[in-house]
Amino acid sequence: MTSMAGGGLATRRELDADLRGFREVQRLSYACAEAVAAQLRPGVTEREAARMQRDWLRERGVRDWFHLPFAWFGDRTAFTGFRIPLQFFPTNRVLEPGMPFILDMAPVHKGYTADIGYSGCLGLNPVHDRLLADLEAHRELILREVRERRPLREIYQDVERLMVRQGYANRHRAYPFGVIAHLVHRTPERRWSPQLFGFGVQSLKGLASDALHGHREGWSPLWSPYRFSDHPPHPGLWAVEPHLGFRGTGAKFEELLVVTDSRDPQESAFWLDDDLPHVRRWQGLS
Amino acid sequence: MAAAASATERWVRTGEVELCVAEWGDRTQPTVLLVHGYPDSKEVWSQVAEQLADRFHVVAYDVRGCGRSTAPSPLRGGYTLERLTDDFLAVVDAVSPDRPVHLVGHDWGSVQAWEFVTVSRTEGRIASFTSMSGPSLDHFGHWIKQRTRRPGPRRVGQLLGQGAKSWYVYALHTPRLPEAAWRGPLGKRWPRLLERLEGIPAGDYPTASLPRDGAHGAWLYRDNVRRRLLHPRTDPFAHAPVQLITPIGDAFLSERLYDDLDQWVPQLTRRTIAAKHWVPRTRPDQLAAWIGEFVSTIEASGRSSVRTGSPKPYADRFGGQLVLVTGAASGIGRATAFAFAEAGARVIAVDRDTEGATRTAELARLIGAPQSWAETVDVADEAAMEKLADKVTSEYGVVDVLVNNAGIGLAGSFLDTTTEDWRRVLDVNLWGVIHGCRAFGRRMAERGQGGHIVNTASAAAFQPSRALPAYSTSKAAVLMLSECLRAELAGQGIGVSAICPGIVNTNITATTRFTGVTEEEQKRRQEKSSRLYGKRNYPPEKVAEAVLRAVARNQAVVPVTPEARGARLLGRISPKALRGLARINPPM
Numbered sequence: 005m006t007s008m009a010g011g012g013l014a015t016r017r018e019l020d021a022d023l024r025g026f027r028e029v030q031r032l033s034y035a036c037a038e039a040v041a042a043q044l045r046p047g048v049t050e051r052e053a054a055r056m057q058r059d060w061l062r063e064r065g066v067r068d069w070f071h072l073p074f075a076w077f078g079d080r081t082a083f084t085g086f087r088i089p090l091q092f093f094p095t096n097r098v099l100e101p102g103m104p105f106i107l108d109m110a111p112v113h114k115g116y117t118a119d120i121g122y123s124g125c126l127g128l129n130p131v132h133d134r135l136l137a138d139l140e141a142h143r144e145l146i147l148r149e150v151r152e153r154r155p156l157r158e159i160y161q162d163v164e165r166l167m168v169r170q171g172y173a174n175r176h177r178a179y180p181f182g183v184i185a186h187l188v189h190r191t192p193e194r195r196w197s198p199q200l201f202g203f204g205v206q207s208l209k210g211l212a213s214d215a216l217h218g219h220r221e222g223w224s225p226l227w228s229p230y231r232f233s234d235h236p237p238h239p240g241l242w243a244v245e246p247h248l249g250f251r252g253t254g255a256k257f258e259e260l261l262v263v264t265d266s267r268d269p270q271e272s273a274f275w276l277d278d279d280l281p282h283v284r285r286w287q288g289l290s
Numbered sequence: 291m292a293a294a295a296s297a298t299e300r301w302v303r304t305g306e307v308e309l310c311v312a313e314w315g316d317r318t319q320p321t322v323l324l325v326h327g328y329p330d331s332k333e334v335w336s337q338v339a340e341q342l343a344d345r346f347h348v349v350a351y352d353v354r355g356c357g358r359s360t361a362p363s364p365l366r367g368g369y370t371l372e373r374l375t376d377d378f379l380a381v382v383d384a385v386s387p388d389r390p391v392h393l394v395g396h397d398w399g400s401v402q403a404w405e406f407v408t409v410s411r412t413e414g415r416i417a418s419f420t421s422m423s424g425p426s427l428d429h430f431g432h433w434i435k436q437r438t439r440r441p442g443p444r445r446v447g448q449l450l451g452q453g454a455k456s457w458y459v460y461a462l463h464t465p466r467l468p469e470a471a472w473r474g475p476l477g478k479r480w481p482r483l484l485e486r487l488e489g490i491p492a493g494d495y496p497t498a499s500l501p502r503d504g505a506h507g508a509w510l511y512r513d514n515v516r517r518r519l520l521h522p523r524t525d526p527f528a529h530a531p532v533q534l535i536t537p538i539g540d541a542f543l544s545e546r547l548y549d550d551l552d553q554w555v556p557q558l559t560r561r562t563i564a565a566k567h568w569v570p571r572t573r574p575d576q577l578a579a580w581i582g583e584f585v586s587t588i589e590a591s592g593r594s595s596v597r598t599g600s601p602k603p604y605a606d607r608f609g610g611q612l613v614l615v616t617g618a619a620s621g622i623g624r625a626t627a628f629a630f631a632e633a634g635a636r637v638i639a640v641d642r643d644t645e646g647a648t649r650t651a652e653l654a655r656l657i658g659a660p661q662s663w664a665e666t667v668d669v670a671d672e673a674a675m676e677k678l679a680d681k682v683t684s685e686y687g688v689v690d691v692l693v694n695n696a697g698i699g700l701a702g703s704f705l706d707t708t709t710e711d712w713r714r715v716l717d718v719n720l721w722g723v724i725h726g727c728r729a730f731g732r733r734m735a736e737r738g739q740g741g742h743i744v745n746t747a748s749a750a751a752f753q754p755s756r757a758l759p760a761y762s763t764s765k766a767a768v769l770m771l772s773e774c775l776r777a778e779l780a781g782q783g784i785g786v787s788a789i790c791p792g793i794v795n796t797n798i799t800a801t802t803r804f805t806g807v808t809e810e811e812q813k814r815r816q817e818k819s820s821r822l823y824g825k826r827n828y829p830p831e832k833v834a835e836a837v838l839r840a841v842a843r844n845q846a847v848v849p850v851t852p853e854a855r856g857a858r859l860l861g862r863i864s865p866k867a868l869r870g871l872a873r874i875n876p877p878m
Contacts, residue, residue: 131656168797169646171624171653173829251628251657251831 025116027277036060037107037122046101050075050094061111068197070110070117070207078103081254083178104132104253117188119243121258135248135255138170140286142246150237150273157233160184175249185244187225237263257282304380310358311351315343320589321386324350327397329504331357333497334570341578349385355506357499369509371405378406382415390417392585396570398510400424408526418588420581422535425547431522452544462511472504490571531557533584537565560606573739579610602632604838609634614689616669617696619646621796625834626693631659640665669696669722679729688737694726695746699802704759706806712760719764740783742841745772749792749854752861754872785844791833792851793826815878
């Protein structure tokens, strides 16, 4: 999204059109997550759940991916015992009653990218309910501190501190580079869209080019606990994914945060869409 | 017996024998039937029965030839398990004719009860069975058969181990001698033996009928053991849920006897308890709690457990126990509270930080603690700790496991450490532990039913360092205190463990005071040390696992992280090298 990243803010109309595109694909992804979650039954494996997401989105015109859909069941939602990145890929783990699950997908639709995470559980699981409820504070904290233009590394540490105070472990640390978020972009539509280790090559190219630019200018498209994230929020669309873990149960949300270079705090950062399953859930609770 | 005042006694006739049956409590409540072992009479149950009587209709009877029951004549052939089953059915017909009973057996009472719960003619008469220290002779027979048929080194070891523990069984098979011994010197010395070897306080137990109980009871062995062990029944499947309570210090029965029990019992709940053989006398509170909980669950749901999935580690050991953890609002204390909660313990989370302690207690309930509470107390405050102990004892009971974990950090050279700094670190790290041990340890000892105290020391307790003089001193004191206390309380069945974690990723670094530097520098050092500890990233959950293991195994000193274990080892091999390490100034 060069219009934002470039600094010179493009016309409002262009921006709105872009955001509408991103919002549409994010809604599509959450619709997919809800549809697939509704079909999950005891005995379904992670691989089957991942395939269900893939098929559902392909039927609706998705041809390229930021990354292929993931599905984690049971204690894999908290990444228990994860040591190498290959363990993120769906396995033959079978869903059982009471088990938590997470669906995570990043489709590219009409050139717009989404990256979402959906947590649920099969039947009753009070621990999982609690984790989901406690994620609300993180969504608020992240937005508030981004608007304050705090360095991303500090925000990361504040999120981690809040998790520890809540009694949980920070599980997004298990992601590559320990990221809590990464930038996403418009992705050019090509006839051939290959994947590399589950990631779309076009999207990886975008990320790599960002990394190169950022390296020269002192920012990074990866929001991590490391020194290279010690800079104020960079304008663009950030896919933010705080991930809580508590004794074999994990929960996360992932959605797009819009960061602009506007001086107005309200305009400088906002969640792309507030009509999402987890947000509706909190509103229903409060 | 002491409880006889509140119990009513009556006689039940079965064949030529009259059985003396005692009853406590409300007859409309579910019936709990207690069967005693050898050489005992129903008095062995008096303490357990009294505790259960407020919720249940409790019944205990003297086995034929014991206590006030009459003996069969002739004795030979009068003690077969078939005859004993007749007795059981006669008692059940008398005390609970139209409702199945909850059976509890200890020692030979449990051996008999296994027969009752596995034969078809009692089906529908037994709602549940709690077994302690008495295996089914049929299961035992199969256990031996399996091990002799395919004797690997481990199986032979198990056979020899149990074979040695069964010495008295062989002795009881000699004719006449056991009877003479019981009527002579053994009968006279038995109470003193029990007190010395088993820790049973002298008093109204054992009763005057002991020589007769011991002499007649020998026929339990002679009539059954050889026959059943050589030719075990092929279908000894339990037709009721079973709760197995295994004392790990039992001198007569190996824990391994119950390894294959799942194949015979479809609904099995396992419990282990750190005690010797005579648990009805030495651990009545714990037994009453477990029996009460088991019976209530079955009365409510008809099943032994509604929980699904594999049992959590140590659930057999800590289920229902009362555990108090100080410093439970964060770090190792919180992780320890969670680990105990997962094992089914009732948890009291104590901390200065009310919000954190409340949070710990709330989450503990979510992951399996049947009850949990948060208490706001500064461990350095003696009066507050004493008040806490009073409150806990009166409202929740005597603490079974105490974890003195609260502690603070203090870094900086000795010459920069002020008296006030010293006072603060000793107040929390050492006096906090002392207050905890005094307030709760005394109550534990007074109850006389065992328990465990865990003190969180540190690797700094044996690894000197020029950077942590005050902290290391306080922790070394905690380590030595634990060792001394362990020696003192060993005789009362109370274990004491010192945990020495090492470098663990908790917020202790963020709150550590660095002496002799400016506020700004202090903040920088806190951040830097937090980052270093974060990079080391040893999770407090692993320390919590070590705490549970230390209690289950009654370990004395437990260094946890590799660096802690390394330092302890180095201190033994080459103390000089350890002193060399102490001179290094950590990069801050």
